[in-house]
Amino acid sequence: MTTKLVRPSDQATSNQVPVPGALVPHLDQCALLLDIDGTLLDLAPTPREVWVPPELEQTLTNLLVRTSGALALVSGRSINDIDLIFAPMRLPAVGGHGAEMRLSGEGEAIATHAPPLDSELKSRLAAIARISPGILLEDKGYSLALHYRLAPHTEKAIYEAVAAIRAENPEAPLEVLPGKSVCEIKHSGFTKATGVLELMTRAPFKGRRPIFIGDDVTDETVFAIMPELRGLAFSVGRYSELTSGHFDEPRDVRNWLARLLEPAN
Numbered sequence: 001m002t003t004k005l006v007r008p009s010d011q012a013t014s015n016q017v018p019v020p021g022a023l024v025p026h027l028d029q030c031a032l033l034l035d036i037d038g039t040l041l042d043l044a045p046t047p048r049e050v051w052v053p054p055e056l057e058q059t060l061t062n063l064l065v066r067t068s069g070a071l072a073l074v075s076g077r078s079i080n081d082i083d084l085i086f087a088p089m090r091l092p093a094v095g096g097h098g099a100e101m102r103l104s105g106e107g108e109a110i111a112t113h114a115p116p117l118d119s120e121l122k123s124r125l126a127a128i129a130r131i132s133p134g135i136l137l138e139d140k141g142y143s144l145a146l147h148y149r150l151a152p153h154t155e156k157a158i159y160e161a162v163a164a165i166r167a168e169n170p171e172a173p174l175e176v177l178p179g180k181s182v183c184e185i186k187h188s189g190f191t192k193a194t195g196v197l198e199l200m201t202r203a204p205f206k207g208r209r210p211i212f213i214g215d216d217v218t219d220e221t222v223f224a225i226m227p228e229l230r231g232l233a234f235s236v237g238r239y240s241e242l243t244s245g246h247f248d249e250p251r252d253v254r255n256w257l258a259r260l261l262e263p264a265n
């Protein structure tokens with residue numbers, strides 16, 4: 001396979017922490033797998049307030065063509081939510097931390113791999129939001145997220161309340177995902193990694209070398225499977241020993257992706 005040396009540290013324009021050199025395949029040989037919040041998009045006070053810069057829309061559109069469709073968003077958000085944020089674009093995606101998958105944005109239905117959370121359990125978890133008006137609920141059906149970015153002082157109380165509910169339901173196969181100012185409760189049995197592993201068995205992703213970029217704890221599951229897929233992982237804003245390097249912030253990721261479109265690549 002022909003490869004080309006592209007160093008993220010060389011490609012981004014500002015504040016770049018040096019990363020080890022990494023062999024990034026030509027675009028016609030790789031699959032680009034991109035986390036959204038904190039990786040492609042700057043974090044915002046609430047989930048609804050994120051903004052897709054027009055240049056990013058153009059970059060993703062062109063990269064989708066240059067990879068023959070092998071570009072997917074890999075997010076904790078539901079795919080319906082992703083479509084609203086990136087409208088009018090509809091991109092291939094693994095959504096809901098692996099609960100959902102869509103191989104192509106062109107008319108393909110969303111496949112769901114996760115059962116809905118029990119409604120009684122969900123009501124009890126949702127009631128935790130009464131701790132403070134600053135806590136926002138995000139109901140994804142198969143999971144419930146409690147956002148406390150606007151009420152950071154409630155973090156401890158939220159996690160304690162979730163732990164108490166889990167202790168009362170020891171038989172429920174639940175998992176708590178600690179994200180950025182968010183506590184998300186979902187069924188165990190699916191992760192971003194299980195979603196990516198399935199995606200990589202399907203055309204047009206199959207046979208390509210994945211390049212995954214992510215910023216959060218939940219992205220570690222994908223970092224960990226990159227070696228078995230002959231892939232590369234990069235983190236954003238944090239060091240991870242599972243990655244080949246890291247970007248400082250989403251703007252650096254966006255710049256690097258734009259540079260991949262330059263003729264030499």
Ligand SMILES: O=P(O)(O)OC[C@H]1O[C@H](O[C@H]2O[C@H](CO)[C@@H](O)[C@H](O)[C@H]2O)[C@H](O)[C@@H](O)[C@@H]1O
Nearest residue numbers: 036037043044045046047075076149180181182
């Ligand atoms: O896997 P990702 O694509 O990174 O999605 C992770 C979660 O992102 C969203 O919440 C986070 O971003 C919000 C907007 O910046 C921010 O207000 C919030 O505090 C963050 O936790 C999204 O709402 C979640 O559903 C995703 O799981």
Ligand SMILES: [Mg+2]
Nearest residue numbers: 035037038216
């Ligand atoms: Mg993220």
